[in-house]
Amino acid sequence: MTEFFASSRGFVVLLLLFAIGAAGSLLFNKNDRQANYWSNLFACAGSLWGMFVAIGALVAPEPVAFTLGFSPFSLLRFSFLLDRLAAFFLFVISLIAFFCSIYAIDYVKHYYGKYGIGTLGFFYNIFIAGMLLVASAANGLFFLVAWEIMSVASFFLVIHDRDEQENIRAGLLYLIMTHLGTAFIIAAFLLLYRSTGSFDFSAIQSGGAAISPVVKNAVFVLSLIGFGTKAGIIPLHVWLPAAHPAAPSHISGLMSGVMIKTGIYMMIRVFLDLLAPFPLWWGVVLLIAGAVSALLGVLYALAEHDIKKLLAYHSIENIGIILLGLGSALTFLSLQLPTLALLGLVASLFHTLNHATFKSLLFLGAGAVINQTHTRNMEELGGLIRLMPQTALLFLTGSMAISALPPFNGFFSEWLTFQSLFQGIAATDSRTIWVFVIAAGSLAFTGGLALACFVKAFGAVFLARPRSNEAQHAREPSFFMLAGMWPLAALSLLFGIVSGYVANILQDVAGTLSVFQGFPSPFLLAETGRISAGGFSFVSPPVVFLLLLIALFAVFTAFNFLFFKKQKTTFGPTWDCGADLTPRMEITSTGFARSIILIFKGIMKPTMLKSVECRDGETRYLPKSREIRLGISNIYDTCLYKPAQDLALRFSLYARKMQSGLINMYILYILAALLGALYFSL
Amino acid sequence: MTEQTADSIIPAGHQAETHGQLTVFSVHPAELETVVLHLYRERQLPLLMITATDERVEGRGFRIWYIFGIPGENRFVAPFLCLDGTVEFPSLAPAMHEAWAYERRIQTFFGLRAVGHPHPLPLILHENWPADCYPLRKDFGWRTRPESAQGEPYPFQKVAGEGIYEIPVGPVHAGIIEPGHFRFSVAGEEVVHLEPRLGYTHKGSEKLFEELPLPDKIRLSEKISGDSSFSHCLAFCQALEALAGTSVFDRARYLRVIYAELERLANHLGDLGAIMVDAGFNFGGAQCSRLREMIMQINEILTKSRFLRGVCAIGGVTKEIASEAAARLTSDLLRIKEDFSGVMEVAGSSASLLNRLITTGEVPMEIAREHGVVGIAAKAHGIASDARRDYPYAAYDRLFFPTAFAQARGDVYDRFMARATEVPDSITIILTALSAMPPGEIKPPSPSFSFRKNAQALGIVEGWRGNIVYFVRTDEKGEISRVAVRDPSFLNWTVLGYAATGDIVPDFPLINKSFNLSYSGNDL
Amino acid sequence: MIRLLRKTVATPSPLISIDPSACERVDISVVGREIEDHVKRLFRGSLAIRQVDAGSDNAAEQELVALSNPFYDVERFGVHFVASPRHADMLMATGPVARNMAEALRRTYAATPDPKFVVALGDDAIDGGIFRGSYAVYDAVKNVIPVDYEIAGDPPSPRAILCALLKILETIGANSLN
Amino acid sequence: MHTFFDILQILLIPLASPLITGVIKKLKAKFQNRRGASVFQPYRDLWKLFHKDEVISQDASWIFRLAPCIVFAVTLAVGAIIPLIDLATFAAPAGDLLTVIYISAIGTFFLALAGLDTGSAFGGFGSSREMTVSALAEGGLLFSFLVLALVAGSANLFSIADSILTTGNFYLQPIVLAGIGFFIVLLAENGRFPFDNPATHLELTMIHEAMLLEYSGRRLALMEWAAANKLFVFMTLGANLFFPWGLMHTFSPGALAAAVVIFLLKIAALCLAIAFIESTIAKFRFFRLPDILFVSFTLNIVAIGLIK
Incomplete structure (x- = not known):
């Protein structure tokens, strides 16, 4: 059975399901209801099928490879490779897409009559299919086509809610940035093609020895920028916190949960699979990029009061954490420590899976809130735990998971990441130890700050009293939305408790990469399902889970049923020192995080603008109005993108001067270009 | 020092009356500002108090006293205003900020309107007092307990801007101190505005x-x-x-x-x-x-x-x-x-x-x-x-x-x-x-x-x-x-808000304690 | 640091011992119900007091603050002052209940969990004292919230307050007092 | 035999923790030339609170009502998986340094949420401050343990204690540095000087107590008790990981007696240190606190440098 799914025929069915979903929803564009059900049910079916394909490929003894159709160009081949790594990413994408599609059935309803549901369904199906193609393509050109399909489809999804000018701007920024990234990727593949004569991954891999170190390094830098843009590595992240919140929430869940992971997938594929061996500094660069993205990501999240932007910044943080695992894997490989490298890679894959589950859960939860309150601004929310108890519980689960609190899954993948960094400190020499110390330090602070950030997010949205009229009238979301979220929450817990087994599977996934062939595995999966990092450390997730469960159960029972039953409980207003409380007296999310922002003022550059309007010229006391605006300054625009833009502008002005209109000048340029090309190709 | 210094202060044409250390003279509302500001600005005399008396029973209407001290001479000089048949007096608050709170107090307790006052809200008497209740007028019986009223809540100054929130403290404080209400507008920990509101211990002492x-x-x-x-x-x-x-x-x-x-x-x-x-x-x-x-x-x-x-x-x-x-x-x-x-x-x-x-x-x-x-x-x-x-x-x-x-x-x-x-x-x-x-x-x-x-x-x-x-x-x-x-305390309370502005919330108790002002002495 | 320690060591203990016989003369009166024995037993070793100034002149407050100084050291009897009425067992109200404070006093009472009791401290709190009849006060704490005990004095001295507290809790025993 | 110790350990932390706070209060009173309350006062306070009724805010949700149980359970759970008297317990599979840190973070998380839940301004800024301090303390905490793990070659707390016991002398300097780093975090995490003043009545300066202002009766008791447990757990970690001398290796009556006595001495020394700090210095300004926490982090980095 599994062989059928993980074959060319199975894959064709998969693509067909999405194609029908896409085509059908265009067909039903007139009827919102039909378009909605059609597109999302086919997306569900396709995702479900995708999970089977992935599982089939995972259990297959050999990587599944096939080619579909014919291509008009010799270099472009529609070839697919479903090795375990690709299968794992297929699985993650399908899993999240499945639950997002269930959720979408009810969520999309509030767009009825406002925007075309048909086009939404069309691009939605295309988008998921594009991601699946990206994860399974085995030819560079075909990959680029898939990559472009995914990017363009997601662009149209970002600008779906096009009444708001801000969304259009966000979409344009996304489009520009993603194509900038694509340009770098194209350059990287062209370089590889020049060295190996093929775009096929297998050919590149086998011809890897022929690639000169300079080209390799260039490919590394180009693809790091290219894929890093998609993954949202700081400072290439600028599009992410704008675009993710602009999209409808189930799309945001998919983009943040899985789309950015395609960047990670391709990094693993290109760096580890295609280009190994490689120099030490690659890993170091990835570690530093990870450390910076993790720490800054969470800091920017803290400064945010738009709930979806906050979550988007957390995606950047988590990409950082994934990069820490990946970076340590690369570093260990360069240092000839493949066992530890495997540990690092498993950590990054595990965190990829975990982040996909809880981040999509959080985005879906946020979507449920926004759907009810029509605002993303946390300063206007509050008190929703009484009105939306299930959503609150689900969001709380996601918050605990993303804050790496045991026994949820986030903890165990961070645990693995920490272990690989600790091993880096313990097992490497003075050249790299400080990189690992920085990385571990960044991860430690990131953990603490993420906890603070989710206390803020959950507190501001769900606790205390509603801060606005909209928040007072929220209701629990309808069936399919909850049905999309509950399993994700359950998975967040489940992947935590059985993380020993999951890690074991991921070890098999990672171990199939050629660089790991023939090395002992770092894990010992004992009967308690524990995970261990070599002999250095181990933890038993079921024991942790049971310990917490028993302790809580014991305390709760003793507290509520055994002792002190006689004491009465009365309810009264919150103690207010004898005065009246209004929602204005609840701490705001900006206020909550302001101290941390001020502590990191060197990085965050907090701003405070005061404007005071006096009563008249003479009295400066007791002004008529005061206003204070708090914020942080965008150092990326001012320090990186603005100068780059200026530079580009200046260059184009210069280029215009070169446009002298004289034929002989053009001939001179062409000659120079030819000579240069000749020089490089020799 | 001689009495001449004190006498030279009194503008020509005014009948001054001296008992002991205190010299008083009547001024016309129109020249009030000139006379008082002369004492305050040119002479640089410290303003000791502005208060009112209700002498309507004796047929003299209300009087408002502007009492200055002459340091070193141990003498005091007090121009006063006679309000006959009117309940309005010119406000000096725009020109002399110190007068601000005194005038509000006179307005609250005597029902005299300070014309031109920038912020003429009642002081000490809260919104649960009837609007037309002027306890220090002679026709107000000291045992009369006015009906409870439902006035507009006190308009604390609101600091606009997203993320700014308010911390209300008091009147029942956490420490063992007197009752008063403080309204902080804060940006995180930083106090951007503080407005104390007192009057909780008003017992009708005067x-x-x-x-x-x-x-x-x-x-x-x-x-x-x-x-x-x-x-x-x-x-x-x-x-x-x-x-x-x-x-x-x-x-x-x-x-x-x-x-x-x-x-x-x-x-x-x-x-x-x-x-x-x-x-x-x-x-x-x-x-x-x-x-x-x-x-x-x-x-x-x-x-x-x-x-x-x-x-x-x-x-x-x-x-x-x-x-x-x-x-x-x-x-x-x-x-x-x-x-x-x-x-x-x-x-x-x-x-x-x-x-x-x-x-x-x-x-x-x-x-x-x-x-x-x-x-x-x-x-x-x-x-x-x-x-x-x-x-x-x-x-x-x-x-x-x-x-x-x-x-x-x-x-x-x-x-x-x-x-x-x-x-x-x-x-x-x-x-x-x-x-x-x-x-x-x-x-x-x-x-x-x-x-x-x-x-x-x-x-x-x-x-x-x-x-x-x-x-x-x-x-x-x-x-x-x-x-x-x-x-x-009546004067020093007015600067407490400025002392706290720009500091952080956890430092406020320290700031407040460094003043240690009397609530009871302010509220009377 | 060393100077600090030297100063601490050099400071003689000024602790005042409370003589049970001296406490007999202290003037407390039971206004409301007498506290039941099992409640008293509960509070005997641990009493949390929330002080509410309902319009006092700050003299009684200063004496309450003085209870914690090294002379009286009220903590040695398991009595301490708390920040929130939610944590309190006893409300100690002072002053003749200014009109502006009445509502806050009521709210404080409501915010205090049972079993609780209220002590009116000082002459003003008992009957308004010199302010009795004034337009701006309600004369006595008991006119606003139920009062259980009254401690007379203008203001009562810390020693008198301490004695009264001990008498209310009837903990006057040789072991806790010398 | 081990089962007996395991059960003893689970019970010992909550049973003895109020005594620790009582002793610290007593010592502080002595520094102030007062007699102070009895060392058993915290037990009486808890007993009384458990017998009082509760007043709960109308605005509070189940988070507020359940948080005391969670916070307390977390301290119990952490207390069960750290080395206390002997080095072998059932808890070893969970006794990893990261697990201990992140399990205690659950308590912080719910405590902070409970502070926000009632919508009181005090609870709000209490949570904000708590999260600020604990977020910055995490680096120091994790790295001070990491120093030990690097020395011991294992991240398991029991192995750490065991290995420091035998090889600690080679690495005395880094261990002492990390110990200081840990002590700073201990003060921060438990709301002691110079971070927080556990004895203050001023709601505006509070951190930990501000989050508890809305609690009353038995839930307050549970919260206060949990705070005492947490302090005891941190003191135990400090005493047994950084200075593990006296821990019982294999059971014998003599070893047990020695272990208990030495453990008590170490805890007493820590109590004295805390009381001494709280009596001799002023609480720091809020925005100076991060500096101390970064100092803790840096000390540990230096310690790592010394090891390598």
Whole structure:
């Protein structure tokens, strides 16, 4: 059975399901209801099928490879490779897409009559299919086509809610940035093609020895920028916190949960699979990029009061954490420590899976809130735990998971990441130890700050009293939305408790990469399902889970049923020192995080603008109005993108001067270009 | 100094009337601003009080008094305004910021409208009072308890901007202090605006002063602000003595100095301890509270009252300090001085304590001046205002008087140090007074006094917070018809908000404690 | 640091011992119901007091603060002052209940969990004292919230307050007092 | 035998923790020339609170009501998986340094949420401050353990204690540095000086107590008790990981007696240190606190440098 799914025929069915979903929803564009059900049910079916394909490929003894159709160009081949790594990413994408599609059935309803549901369904199906193609393509050109399909489809999804000018701007920024990234990727593949004569991954891999170190390094830098843009590595992240919140929430869940992971997938594929061996500094660069993205990501999240932007910044943080695992894997490989490298890679894959589950859960939860309150601004929310108890519980689960609190899954993948960094400190020499110390330090602070950030997010949205009229009238979301979220929450817990087994599977996934062939595995999966990092450390997730469960159960029972039953409980207003409380007296999310922002003022550059309007010229006391605006300054625009833009502008002005209109000048340029090309190709 | 200086102040064509130290003259509403601002700006005289009297029964309408002191000459000058048939008076608040709160108070309690006041909201009486209730008018019965009203909630200044929120504190505070409400607008931890709202301890004291029998009036003055019982009573008695023309026995003058300084000592020691406790410096807190208790016990031994109540009387004091008690007091104080310097040596060398105090709660000098701060808050700015030297009373003119404290940042540390330097000074003053005290009577034998009719007098005393001013007016029959009280807190409260702005919320208790203002003395 | 320690060591313990016989003279009156024995037993070793100034003149507050100084050290009897009425067993109200404070006093009472009791401290709190009859006060704490005990004095000295507290809790025993 | 110790360990932390706070309070009173409350006062306070009724805010949700149980359970759970008297317990599979840190973070998380839940301004800024301090303390905490793990070659707390016991002398300097770093975090995490003043009545300066202002009766008791447990757990970690001398290796009556006595001495020394700090310095300004926490982090980095 599994062989059928993980074959060319199975894959064709998969693509067909999405194609029908896409085509059908265009067909039903007139009827919102039909378009909605059609597109999302086919997306569900396709995702479900995708999970089977992935599982089939995972259990297959050999990587599944096939080619579909014919291509008009010799270099472009529609070839697919479903090795375990690709299968794992297929699985993650399908899993999240499945639950997002269930959720979408009810969520999309509030767009009825406002925007075309048909086009939404069309691009939605295309988008998921594009991601699946990206994860399974085995030819560079075909990959680029898939990559472009995914990017363009997601662009149209970002600008779906096009009444708001801000969304259009966000979409344009996304489009520009993603194509900038694509340009770098194209350059990287062209370089590889020049060295190996093929775009096929297998050919590149086998011809890897022929690639000169300079080209390799260039490919590394180009693809790091290219894929890093998609993954949202700081400072290439600028599009992410704008675009993710602009999209409808189930799309945001998919983009943040899985789309950015395609960047990670391709990094693993290109760096580890295609280009190994490689120099030490690659890993170091990835570690530093990870450390910076993790720490800054969470800091920017803290400064945010738009709930979806906050979550988007957390995606950047988590990409950082994934990069820490990946970076340590690369570093260990360069240092000839493949066992530890495997540990690092498993950590990054595990965190990829975990982040996909809880981040999509959080985005879906946020979507449920926004759907009810029509605002993303946390300063206007509050008190929703009484009105939306299930959503609150689900969001709380996601918050605990993303804050790496045991026994949820986030903890165990961070645990693995920490272990690989600790091993880096313990097992490497003075050249790299400080990189690992920085990385571990960044991860430690990131953990603490993420906890603070989710206390803020959950507190501001769900606790205390509603801060606005909209928040007072929220209701629990309808069936399919909850049905999309509950399993994700359950998975967040489940992947935590059985993380020993999951890690074991991921070890098999990672171990199939050629660089790991023939090395002992770092894990010992004992009967308690524990995970261990070599002999250095181990933890038993079921024991942790049971310990917490028993302790809580014991305390709760003793507290509520055994002792002190006689004491009465009365309810009264919150103690207010004898005065009246209004929602204005609840701490705001900006206020909550302001101290941390001020502590990191060197990085965050907090701003405070005061404007005071006096009563008249003479009295400066007791002004008529005061206003204070708090914020942080965008150092990326001012320090990186603005100068780059200026530079580009200046260059184009210069280029215009070169446009002298004289034929002989053009001939001179062409000659120079030819000579240069000749020089490089020799 | 001569009387001519005082007389030269009075504009030509005005009939001045002088009783004792106080010269009053009537001004027309149209020329009020010129006259008052002349005193305030050109002459640079300190404004002691603005208050009103209701003399409609005597056919004179309302009067509004603008009382200035002439430091060094120990004289006071008070132009006043007669409002006949009108309840409107020109507001001086735009030109003279100090007048701001006084005018609001007059407006609230007399129902007189300050025309041109920038912020004419009621003071002290909250929204549960009926709008047309003016307790200090003569036709308001002192036992009438007005119906509860539902007024508009007090419009605290709202700071706009996303993320700014408010912290309401009080009237029931977490510590053991008096009730008042503070409304912080904060950006995270930073206080961007603070508005205190008081009036929670308003007990109708000024009205009671008009109604109670004389001995009770004196008792009442001791309860205006319990921690300054003696100083308040002394200020009141001095005003009454001026009205009655009573002279005070020499020995009693010295005793008054001793008791007043004992009160200052107890409170300064208590405040120093409380500031250190609020900064979390437990050693200093425990030590200073111990020293304070020693003074309180000395008070109890000397006068049977820990707050020196029932000690001050018209014409003298009721409690004698016999020679053996004086000897014991001397030795006790010397010991306390030694003890105290030991504590301050440790406190002064604690880097963690100093770090908490220095630069915390700074009040800009200009704001302090324009709000007319007095006492400790003024000394922290190096403003040398001290009624003991400016308007010497009791025996202060004959005693050693220290120079003013000369720091000028106006932060918590300066207020802390202003107290710390006054402690040994007070002890020195007491010791000098004890040795210089002449023998003799301390209190006039008969308690019958007759006050000048249709007159007014002023009593001013440098309490431990700052100068306390009592303005007393008698009617046609020589009965006391109005007692206006100005506790130093009334002025210093107005700058507290500025002291806290820009600081962080957790530092506010420290800032508040460094002022340690009286709620009761403000609310009356 | 060393100077601090030296100063601490050099400071003699000023602790005042409370003589049970002296406490007999202290004036407390039971206004409301007498506290039941089992409640008293509960509070005997641990009493949390929330002080509410309902319009006092700050003298009583200073004496309450003095209870914690090294002379009286009220903590040794298991009595301590707390920041929130939610944590309190006893409300200690002072002052003649200014009109502006009445509502806050009521709210404080409501915010205090049972079993609780209220002590009116000082003459003003008992009947308004010198302010009785004034337009701006309600004369006595018991006119606003139920009062259980009254401690007279203007203000009562720390020693008297301490004695009264101990008497209310009837803990006057040789072991806790010397 | 081990089962007996395991059960003893689970019970010992909550049973003894109020005594620790009582002792610290007593020592502080002595520093202030007072007699102070009895060392058993916290037990009486808890007993009384458990018998009082509760007043709960109308605005509070189940988070507020359940948080005390969670916070307390978390301290129990952490208390069960750290080395206390002996080195072998059932808890070893969970006794990893990261697990201990992140399990205690659950308590912080719910405590902070409970502070926000009632919508009181005090609870709000209490949570904000708590999260600020604990977020910055995490680096120091994790790295001080990491120093030990690097010395011991294992991240398991029991192995760490065991290995420091035998090889600690080679690495005395880094261990002492990390110990200081840990002590700073201990003060921060438990709201002691110079971070927070556990004895203050001033709601505006509070951190931990501000979050508890709305609690009353038995839930307050549970919260206060949990705070005492947490302090005891941190003190135990400090005493047994950084200075593991005296821990019982294999059971014998003599070893047990020695272990108990030495453990008590170490805890007493820590109590004295805390009381001493709280009596001799002022609480720091809020925005100076991060500096101390970064100092803790840096000390540990230096310690790592010394090891390598």
